[in-house]
């Protein structure tokens with residue numbers, strides 16, 4: 141199915157404000173994310189993008205406002221329970237277990253946030269072999285669905301992977317929790333154009349196989365922002381400057397100034 145005009149809202153934020161002492165990192169921001177939708181989040185350094193992700197995932201509790209997943213309020217719900225409710229994320233910096241195999245990283249991803257815990261997931265003595273086999277089979281299927289190339293490297297230590305494959309693995313690991321919403325924090329950072337294009341193809345394939353999955357992607361790479369999201373939200377100094385299809389928001393002079401700098405805005409004839 142994917143995104144249609146009647147797709148329901150899966151995640152929404154209302155009136156979100158985040159203060160750190162005297163600093164207002166986020167001021168009355170509202171957003172919606174529909175089932176099957178890909179929402180891009182852009183903005184200059186310090187605009188509040190990571191703060192928004194941290195609020196959604198329960199790392200920060202907003203000073204005011206609320207986040208709702210399928211209508212249920214998430215404020216104050218601990219981070220691990222938010223994962224269990226269906227929100228998964230990747231991080232700007234890699235959080236893989238470099239010494240463990242690609243496959244084990246995915247198996248752990250499924251269990252990291254459950255009561256059973258990481259070590260239980262892999263090392264517990266007496267754990268039924270059938271259960272472990274099922275976890276490995278699930279992880280293999282998941283790896284294949286994200287990237288055949290990554291699946292072929294499933295027995296290599298994650299630390300030996302090329303950077304683009306590490307990003308794919310982080311996505312696979314996040315998907316291991318069967319999320320309704322996947323948050324990607326700068327998935328293409330540090331990648332060249334060819335790797336970014338290949339990653340975009342893989343993200344499209346992931347979405348095509350999971351038409352109900354909603355994605356929120358923080359990104360600086362305008363090539364990705366221009367082509368992958370259905371809609372783009374622009375933050376600046378913790379405020380929402382614009383929200384709409386890329387072709388529309390890119391024409392707004394304030395967005396050009398905030399994001400691209402005044403020179404670029406003049407260059408674009410704004």
Ligand SMILES: Nc1ncnc2c1ncn2[C@@H]1O[C@H](COP(=O)(O)OP(=O)(O)OP(=O)(O)O)[C@@H](O)[C@H]1O
Nearest residue numbers: 160163164165183184185186187188189190191192
């Ligand atoms: N835990 C914190 N304590 C104090 N200030 C914070 C904290 N987290 C974020 N901030 C401040 O909030 C503002 C927004 O930061 P945030 O990291 O959300 O921006 P960003 O858009 O993600 O930037 P970048 O693109 O550099 O990652 C910044 O001024 C930052 O210094």
